[in-house]
Amino acid sequence: MPISAARDQEPDIGARALSVLNHVFGLPGFRGAQEQIIRHVAEGGNCLVLMPTGGGKSMCYQLPSLLRDGCGVVVSPLIALMRDQVAGLVEAGVNAAVLNSTLSYEEANEVERRLLAGDLDLLYVAPERLLTPRCLNLLGQANIALFAIDEAHCVSQWGHDFRPEYIGLSALAERFPDVPRIALTATADAMTRKEIAERLSLTDAPQFVASFDRPNIRYEIVDKQNAVTQLKNVIAERHAGDAGVVYCLSRAKVEDVASALSDAGITALPYHAGLDAGVRARNQDRFLNEDGIVIVATIAFGMGIDKPDVRFVAHLDLPKSIEAYYQETGRAGRDGKPSTAWMAYGLSDIVQQRRMIDESTGSDAFKRVSIGKLDALVALAETVHCRRQRLLGYFGETRDTGSCGNCDNCLTPPKVRDGKVLAQKLLSCVYRTGQRFGAMHLIDVLVGRLTERVQQFNHDKLSVFGIGRELNEKQWRAVLRQLVAMGHLRADSEAFNALKLTDSARGVLKGETAVMLREQPEGARNRAVRGKSRRGELAPASGAHSAAANPALHAALRAWRSEVARERGVPAYVVLHDSTIDGIAAVRPGTLNELRGIAGIGDKKLEHYGDQLLTLVRTTDG
Structure with a gap:
């Protein structure tokens, strides 16, 4: 008999909810707004829930499904998520099942039979499956407790992981108007929230927005030098033997990084869409089932992965937006224990992402939004202030204090200096060389390096040749990257990524615009952060046993x-x-x-x- 069919006669939903939470899940109490959300949905209300990864979103629909008559139907985009959540529910004594492409015809028929017989508490369904006429007719014959739409940001074209099949979920409100709907996501800015509410007919429903803060995660963004070597150092010094996820932009890079980590004695496995499906599944299963596995992946990996003990997430390439960065880094430390979000970032990352936007087939409006999101992420990478404060501010959340005490900028505050003269030298160099050259050539001119290319274009005869000898190449790259981040320079993808002046550069050249630059002494910053970030010095998770x-x-x-x-x-x-x-x-x-x-x-x-x-x-x- 399903739990939902053997209900306590206790009339108060709050008391019943707490009893189920304790007896089924073994938990002593609710977290944050969980109780309010569960009560609202259990009483038949619709809502939109924004709660960080590891914040207890699944309980917000699992528990109401057990409190209400019928079976809760969970729309989930990934097979891995369905499989793991159902396994956990069955372990807890809940009658749960999946309905997806991994089932045989006979297995699917048995799940359908159990649903119609009232023998299920929760059923997980992929959106493509749910929207078929067969499945909609099946649900029409069943007693449905609620619909939970997980990863709801997938419905938004402005979200970081838009999935066209999610748009069809608007049919749920039309076909099942009396069944409560709860949409859930860990990542959505104001624009994305608005679209989720509109597309899922939740504009009149309350929105429960929990804090986006993950205080157990340490945010670090470092200058990309030799990213793989930098990553190996981070793992060796702070996360030896820990489970982790490393994100790369291309399949080829995934393979190279996984191989390099393996050569260094780290158990690392690749994961990307180009791998044989069997290999991909085996690698994912090893990551989920074994301790201390590092998975190196494209963004094809991760959404819905429920592994709680991922101790670090590393990015070797810049994500597309703060939403993507937040979603991916949020896979670390779901258990509340100290974890690291580490990223190596350089000028080439900005150029590459900007080129991908310019060359995309999206509309002009989509490209403008994408560029704005990229600019916000670059501002996060370049900020000299608290990264957590900047990250939370993007989602409309403010912090009471200026320092979080658990990001690189708060632990080792960078020095800032007046960079107006340096900026003028660099912008002048861009202008006088015709706005037709990339970073390397510009730096060659600034430091007075007499290369064949410099001589070919007679740039050694320009007044800007050698005017920047006070900085080395690495320091000039940092200046250049910060000017791009400030919007005074942009990479032109149509001109082989030549750097060009923007309208705001005029104010800098005239001395009317202040430019404050972060100092980056050779190696000093990374050493300082490294020294303060060893595992034993991380802030302990609240309530955690040692x-x-x-x-x-x-x-x-x-x-x-x-x-x-x-x-x-x-x-x-x-x-x-x-x-x-x-x-x-x-x-x-x-x-x-x-x-x-x-x-x-x-x-x-x-x-x-x-x-x-x-x-x-x-x-x-x-």
């Missing part, structure tokens, strides 16, 4: 969990989350009742694993 409290028991529990996960064919975190293992190791429960008090141990897990866990606690030396 694994070091009982290392022998902690290791034994992890080994037991891995064995159980292999036997059951599910990711290790589906059996027990790291935080639950930490709690058991710290408390060393001696009875089933004491074990039941550990967060993450619900009734079914106590029934399945209680005796084994107590035996492990008793027989492992502390």
